[in-house]
Amino acid sequence: DAGVTQSPTHLIKTRGQQVTLRCSPKSGHDTVSWYQQALGQGPQFIFQYYEEEERQRGNFPDRFSGHQFPNYSSELNVNALLLGDSALYLCASSLLAGASNEQFFGPGTRLTVL
Amino acid sequence: AQKITQTQPGMFVQEKEAVTLDCTYDTSDQSYGLFWYKQPSSGEMIFLIYQGSYDEQNATEGRYSLNFQKARKSANLVISASQLGDSAMYFCAMRERQRSYNTDKLIFGTGTRLQVFP
Numbered sequence: 001d002a003g004v005t006q007s008p009t010h011l012i013k014t015r016g017q018q019v020t021l022r023c024s025p026k027s028g029h030d031t032v033s034w035y036q037q038a039l040g041q042g043p044q045f046i047f048q049y050y051e052e053e054e055r056q057r058g059n060f061p062d063r064f065s066g067h068q069f070p071n072y073s074s075e076l077n078v079n080a081l082l083l084g085d086s087a088l089y090l091c092a093s094s095l096l097a098g099a100s101n102e103q104f105f106g107p108g109t110r111l112t113v114l
Numbered sequence: 115a116q117k118i119t120q121t122q123p124g125m126f127v128q129e130k131e132a133v134t135l136d137c138t139y140d141t142s143d144q145s146y147g148l149f150w151y152k153q154p155s156s157g158e159m160i161f162l163i164y165q166g167s168y169d170e171q172n173a174t175e176g177r178y179s180l181n182f183q184k185a186r187k188s189a190n191l192v193i194s195a196s197q198l199g200d201s202a203m204y205f206c207a208m209r210e211r212q213r214s215y216n217t218d219k220l221i222f223g224t225g226t227r228l229q230v231f232p
Contacts, residue, residue, distance in 0.1 A: 050217060106158070107157060
């Protein structure tokens with residue numbers, strides 16, 4: 001049973017560039033959430049997708065956008081990268097109608113902006 | 115707004131001893147859930163244990179137990195018989211529900227770095 005997978009593992013970009021991160025949820029899960037974890041901090045919620053729509057959004061600018069595909073996988077896009085976007089980006093999957101304790105995370109994508 | 119507070123930036127424990135990691139929370143919701151995650155240096159968030167606000171008994175999962183004191187709004191993690199592999203960051207988190215879509219998001223604390231020494 002495959003868990004949550006994310007790609008790429010690491011990424012280096014320069015300021016002003018655009019980046020796309022990818023996530024495949026755990027088998028059977030239909031909801032994907034994205035979190036940003038800056039160095040030394042706890043993860044911060046970016047947004048959540050269900051049925052290919054953004055259902056919730058945290059306090060992140062419009063430069064952060066996403067997409068969910070019919071197979072439930074998801075992408076996180078960040079435009080006009082800033083140095084402050086350097087962080088670990090975590091994807092979590094769950095089942096909308098499932099048990100409240102099911103929130104499983106992937107290994108993360110470490111983004112460095114130079 | 116919901117908030118999670120972890121006041122211990124770092125903790126040390128000797129192998130085979132028990133350790134308690136503190137977590138307090140603030141919420142006005144009657145129904146909520148509390149999680150503990152372990153994050154090794156690799157970065158992955160590993161789910162450890164969950165406690166629902168209406169659960170009458172403290173949650174346990176192997177060597178992990180959650181000391182849930184609702185009136186004090188605390189949800190401390192107890193790790194018994196510590197192992198060297200337990201060295202990692204530990205995060206307490208609370209589930210915040212958006213009622214319009216019945217979706218959840220997690221609010222995390224700042225974490226506690228646990229170091230287990232021989």
